Amino acid sequence: MTLTLNLSPELERDLLREANRHGVSLEVLALQLLTDSISLKQKQTEAVNLLQSWIDDEDDEEQQETGKYLLRVLDEDRLSDRKLFPPELKGISW
Template sequence: MKISTINAICAHAHDQARFLNDSEMQHIWNRFQKASIGLEAAKQLARCSDSLAQRASQAVYMHFPMYASDPRHSACCYRDITFFLRQISYCLVADDTAPLDDYALSGLKEIYQPLELDVDCAVIALESIKLHHGIEGESADAFEQYLDYLLNALRNMQLDATTLRPQSLFAEPQQQVDSTAQVSPPAIEGVQLLQRWLDDDDDQEQCETGEFLVRALDENRSSERELFPLSMKGVSW
């Protein structure tokens, strides 16, 4: 439920020096009902997030078995899927796509395109979750609303990519890059967006991962790129 919407209704009635009418009361009541559904969906998602992330990781490894043998890839894959699920849970509580927009999608294209990374693994993981999430009732519709929103955004990035590589965005890139290459302006813009977000974030692990990406792109050092798991923990997908 968006409190700002309710405040706007009350402010409109106040400007006209009147009580809320039946239509406005019904609108507010509908908002509360929708908020209740979102809260229940968020609760169910929190309870099953671990099993969902594990199942989705296995779906990724079925398509890209080369990543299953490295425990670092496995850990990053699980963490990154959990990150997406966590942002969706925030959307359910807020009744808004802002958590996904601000923390998952903002600046994403500017980061992954210069590094020639694709989003195939993330799409496969999320599609698996959609098929097997196990959330029931109206909560399922609420959850799938934001899951579809995220999937559509990632699929659009697939279509926009000039070169797709069968490479997990939470795995280490296998191809070396030219250390003399210049970082493109879009990449710099993406890093600036990321840095502004990091300045306001309290998650130490997330900040450390993001700060590493900022340094690596800023210094444009191929030796640092070898260290990327490019986790979806706020910096890559």
């Protein structure tokens, strides 16, 4: 498919500069930018759908277990002995 775009002089200048910086043609850079943009949008949609499926999941017990596990792992995987989620601050700061 051939696509013709009318670019502003500023955008054309910026795209040419980027293409030269990467050592590719303007067409190759434009195609890569379009591909990356569509791929990113698809990945974002997949992530949102996954998060929504977790929200919609009605297994409260599993969610609570997963939450406790996540808090424990985050506290254990630190260079400092200071906990990110101290039990005495539950409901206050987290």
